[in-house]
Amino acid sequence: MINKITIDDLVRNNIKELLPYSTARDEAGESYSIYLDANENPNNNGYNRYPDPRQKDLKNLLSRIKGVSPKNIFLGNGSDEAIDLLYRIFCNPASDNVVAIAPTYGMYRVAAMVNDIEYREVQLNNDFSLDVSKILSQVDKHTKLIFLCSPNNPTGNSFTNEDIVFLINNFWGIVVVDEAYIDFSANISLVGLIEKYDNLIILQTLSKAYGLAGLRIGLAISCDNIIGYFNKVKYPYNINVESQRRAIEVVKAGVKKQIEEITEQRALLMGELLNLSVVKKVWTSEANFLLVKFDNPSQVYSDLIYNGIVVRNRSGVMGCKGCLRITVGTPQENIQVLNVLKNYK
Numbered sequence: 001m002i003n004k005i006t007i008d009d010l011v012r013n014n015i016k017e018l019l020p021y022s023t024a025r026d027e028a029g030e031s032y033s034i035y036l037d038a039n040e041n042p043n044n045n046g047y048n049r050y051p052d053p054r055q056k057d058l059k060n061l062l063s064r065i066k067g068v069s070p071k072n073i074f075l076g077n078g079s080d081e082a083i084d085l086l087y088r089i090f091c092n093p094a095s096d097n098v099v100a101i102a103p104t105y106g107m108y109r110v111a112a113m114v115n116d117i118e119y120r121e122v123q124l125n126n127d128f129s130l131d132v133s134k135i136l137s138q139v140d141k142h143t144k145l146i147f148l149c150s151p152n153n154p155t156g157n158s159f160t161n162e163d164i165v166f167l168i169n170n171f172w173g174i175v176v177v178d179e180a181y182i183d184f185s186a187n188i189s190l191v192g193l194i195e196k197y198d199n200l201i202i203l204q205t206l207s208k209a210y211g212l213a214g215l216r217i218g219l220a221i222s223c224d225n226i227i228g229y230f231n232k233v234k235y236p237y238n239i240n241v242e243s244q245r246r247a248i249e250v251v252k253a254g255v256k257k258q259i260e261e262i263t264e265q266r267a268l269l270m271g272e273l274l275n276l277s278v279v280k281k282v283w284t285s286e287a288n289f290l291l292v293k294f295d296n297p298s299q300v301y302s303d304l305i306y307n308g309i310v311v312r313n314r315s316g317v318m319g320c321k322g323c324l325r326i327t328v329g330t331p332q333e334n335i336q337v338l339n340v341l342k343n344y345k
């Protein structure tokens with residue numbers, strides 16, 4: 001009988017053995033009156049002290065919103081940091097590989113290339129659903145991670161819980177589910193499943209629904225053991241003082257109204273686009289963008305640019321022939337997009 005593979009078996013040996021950098025603040029804690037331990041400039045200008053390396057206040061706040069314990073949250077300098085760290089924790093350069101879907105978010109591949117990890121792509125079905133058996137057929141003994149993105153970028157659809165759970169149950173490595181757009185979706189997050197499955201990592205971000213792309217804060221939510229590895233490998237002060245402070249303010253204030261307006265605008269924009277002769281197809285979206293198919297995507301793209309409007313040309317991407325990805329903007333911005341497209345007869 002084969003022994004069950006544990007999370008530790010999947011981690012690179014150099015990371016397992018790594019003794020992490022211990023910051024002055026880790027060692028001393030936070031309740032003293034005079035800090036002469038970190039060679040900081042003592043003159044208070046708001047930024048003279050190093051940030052909290054564990055982001056305790058922000059994690060406590062997010063933990064209540066997400067319904068998970070703070071110890072099950074890692075915060076990165078954007079989800080992009082979490083994606084990069086996944087490779088650095090689990091994948092041995094020039095020997096391990098990962099399996100991902102196509103089309104999907106481009107950073108999984110770029111981070112794989114940077115880390116010299118083979119990136120295996122499995123095309124989605126024609127309706128953009130998962131082909132779970134094709135995904136598992138690409139797995140070999142060097143496969144450490146499967147990347148899923150739900151709702152998916154750029155297709156806008158979510159995958160079924162059944163398919164995702166099937167992969168978690170049938171892959172001995174780690175399944176990463178990127179939920180960057182979950183707050184725009186009618187589906188609920190899979191974060192609740194981390195208690196049951198230690199090989200599941202959920203990625204979320206404050207860049208989309210929370211409107212904080214400029215602050216750079218992404219979340220990885222997983223079992224204690226995996227979050228422990230993230231904390232070991234990350235730069236000690238990866239989230240700066242200002243980002244932690246502003247994020248707390250914005251998350252406390254909430255973005256429910258904004259999300260409602262964006263999803264309402266998404267429906268209106270979709271309805272209007274479907275009435276236009278230049279539009280061949282609009283896919284139902286659970287995110288804050290629409291994937292829209294045209295006969296002449298490059299011309300439409302150029303016309304929008306000529307009118308000062310930039311959208312994302314995805315027409316060269318596998319499975320997205322003819323498609324532009326249009327982010328849902330303000331009501332006024334969406335009207336301007338429609339006005340340009342109405343000129344086509």
Ligand SMILES: *Cc1c(COP(=O)(O)O)cnc(C)c1O
Pocket residue numbers: 077078079080081105149153178180204205206207208213216217218
């Ligand atoms: C936008 C996006 C992100 C966000 O990345 P950040 O680094 O947190 O800004 C993550 N995943 C997907 C699929 C995205 O589209």
